[in-house]
Amino acid sequence: MALPAASQTASPSTTTTQPSHILPAPFTNSQLELLTQGAEALVYRTHFLTPNTPVVLKYRPPKPYRHPILDKRLTKLRILAEARVLVRVRKEGVPVPAVLGGDWDNGWLMMEFVEGKTVRRVLDEWVERGAFKEERSASIPEEGEGDNDAGKQNQGGGGGDGEILDLMRRIGRAVAKLHDLAVCHGDLTTSNLMLRAPPPPKEEASPEGSSQKPLAGRQTVSTMREAAMSGEEPPVAAPSKVEPARDSSLAGDIVLIDFGLAAQATKQSQDEDRAVDLYVLERAFAATHPSAEYLFQEVLKAYGESFSDAKRVLKRLADVRLRGRKRSMIG
Amino acid sequence: MASVRTFTLPHYPDYPIHIALFKDVSNAEYLRSKLLEADSAFDYAFLDATTVSLFDHDHIISPTQLLSAAFLALHLHLTSRSKSRTPHSELVFRLHPNNNIGESYRKFGIADSTTSLIAVKLGLAPEITNESVAKHLGEHVKGESVPLGEEGQELGQWADEAKLRKIYKLEPAGGGKPKKGAVNGDGAALDPRKEMEAVILGLMTIKGS
Numbered sequence: 388m389a390l391p392a393a394s395q396t397a398s399p400s401t402t403t404t405q406p407s408h409i410l411p412a413p414f415t416n417s418q419l420e421l422l423t424q425g426a427e428a429l430v431y432r433t434h435f436l437t438p439n440t441p442v443v444l445k446y447r448p449p450k451p452y453r454h455p456i457l458d459k460r461l462t463k464l465r466i467l468a469e470a471r472v473l474v475r476v477r478k479e480g481v482p483v484p485a486v487l488g489g490d491w492d493n494g495w496l497m498m499e500f501v502e503g504k505t506v507r508r509v510l511d512e513w514v515e516r517g518a519f520k521e522e523r524s525a526s527i528p529e530e531g532e533g534d535n536d537a538g539k540q541n542q543g544g545g546g547g548d549g550e551i552l553d554l555m556r557r558i559g560r561a562v563a564k565l566h567d568l569a570v571c572h573g574d575l576t577t578s579n580l581m582l583r584a585p586p587p588p589k590e591e592a593s594p595e596g597s598s599q600k601p602l603a604g605r606q607t608v609s610t611m612r613e614a615a616m617s618g619e620e621p622p623v624a625a626p627s628k629v630e631p632a633r634d635s636s637l638a639g640d641i642v643l644i645d646f647g648l649a650a651q652a653t654k655q656s657q658d659e660d661r662a663v664d665l666y667v668l669e670r671a672f673a674a675t676h677p678s679a680e681y682l683f684q685e686v687l688k689a690y691g692e693s694f695s696d697a698k699r700v701l702k703r704l705a706d707v708r709l710r711g712r713k714r715s716m717i718g
Numbered sequence: 719m720a721s722v723r724t725f726t727l728p729h730y731p732d733y734p735i736h737i738a739l740f741k742d743v744s745n746a747e748y749l750r751s752k753l754l755e756a757d758s759a760f761d762y763a764f765l766d767a768t769t770v771s772l773f774d775h776d777h778i779i780s781p782t783q784l785l786s787a788a789f790l791a792l793h794l795h796l797t798s799r800s801k802s803r804t805p806h807s808e809l810v811f812r813l814h815p816n817n818n819i820g821e822s823y824r825k826f827g828i829a830d831s832t833t834s835l836i837a838v839k840l841g842l843a844p845e846i847t848n849e850s851v852a853k854h855l856g857e858h859v860k861g862e863s864v865p866l867g868e869e870g871q872e873l874g875q876w877a878d879e880a881k882l883r884k885i886y887k888l889e890p891a892g893g894g895k896p897k898k899g900a901v902n903g904d905g906a907a908l909d910p911r912k913e914m915e916a917v918i919l920g921l922m923t924i925k926g927s
Contacts, residue, residue, distance in 0.1 A: 413729035434728040474920035485916030
């Protein structure tokens with residue numbers, strides 16, 4: 388997969404629309420199911436080691452517009468950075484997918500498949516179910532802006548509220564655990580948080596992939612561009628996969644995914660980076676679920692109680708809210 | 719005849735992996751000497767069974783650590799990027815977190831004192847079959863052959879957890895902070911061995927990078 392990049396510069400291929408990339412060595416003829424696609428990588432579902440171990444394959448195809456040597460080096464750098472962070476963080480007990488294999492020279496990384504759905508979808512479904520009704524009448528939170536006053540208004544949520552608030556607390560604690568290690572995610576959106584389905588008591592009660600036929604060739608199915616790699620604006624409420632909400636359970640562990648932009652924060656920058664992580668997550672809540680935004684307060688609350696620097700980070704978050712994610716260039 | 723189980727990796731269906739497990743092996747010294755002579759008939763990866771970990775969880779994971787190393791060795795061999803001389807030595811090398819081949823052999827390879835042994839043969843040529851491997855091993859390994867199940871869970875039964883934690887520089891079991899289960903609050907407590915395996919696979923993957 389090294390050379391094709393060079394030849395492609397000569398004859399530009401129009402592979403931008405359909406991800407018909409030819410995968411490197413062992414996967415060229417394998418059956419893969421495209422799960423999602425970001426700016427830099429394609430994410431497939433496949434098997435590893437045994438036919439019944441589902442895994443996620445993240446492939447960063449060579450970019451034809453880059454010089455091949457530079458391209459290789461950048462790809463290698465990024466995959467390795469992601470793999471290292473994942474392994475290190477997992478070692479410390481943060482819930483992230485395990486790294487199972489990889490080949491940076493060829494641009495792929497194999498990770499544990501997390502059975503479940505994204506928090507974004509969970510929230511979408513939760514809103515759809517109308518679990519939210521009560522609060523909406525109480526207060527229509529201002530859309531978009533991440534004002535925290537929206538959160539205070541409805542503490543006495545009521546019956547079904549406890550469960551969703553508990554989910555929020557789990558999110559807060561998981562993020563705190565990551566931040567406690569001075570690792571910042573870099574693209575913390577609701578799409579990059581998974582709710583791992585608790586192991587079903589019997590066979591396959593799980594949603595998603597398993598409901599479709601196993602692996603029917605290389606497809607270009609869903610084009611959920613969930614992982615906006617740049618982390619710019621959180622993706623605006625595109626209708627995610629139109630599937631009936633079957634499993635509405637909010638139980639399960641939170642798993643953080645997509646560490647493509649993660650970095651070890653330095654002493655000086657760590658509070659800022661952590662605060663920006665939270666800010667991005669807050670915006671993701673606001674953008675995709677304006678109605679559910681008050682839930683974010685619960686995330687912050689759990690976060691604040693989870694590690695010693697958290698208070699400082701939350702203070703910093705107030706600054707970040709005022710000016711946005713980017714730091715001012717003045718001074 | 720020794721009992722040999724053949725595994726097939728999903729992405730390398732053409733290269734089966736033959737694995738045999740022995741206990742009460744008495745001639746480890748002889749086998750090791752054959753390896754040192756680089757006798758081509760003894761082109762195996764002989765591993766000390768105490769340092770291969772695998773844990774059955776949920777019946778999903780099979781002898782993951784070993785197969786993962788085999789996959790990496792095979793993959794690197796087929797793309798001509800092996801760091802060591804043969805695919806079999808590469809397999810031993812891939813198990814170790816550091817970039818030191820000799821060290822890998824000392825830690826994972828057969829030692830003169832080895833009594834429980836795992837023999838791995840990569841099916842790189844068509845004449846290497848389950849039968850040929852079984853026959854050859856049966857003739858040369860003095861020990862009791864342990865049949866492997868479908869998933870090969872038996873491979874992990876002698877795993878020495880403390881030894882493995884030391885090799886991979888993991889925190890001792892039960893030590894340290896409360897683990898992930900506490901973070902998420904609900905769900906069943908995590909299987910520490912499963913966690914350990916996840917980290918080991920990661921370390922094997924990013925080694926030498």
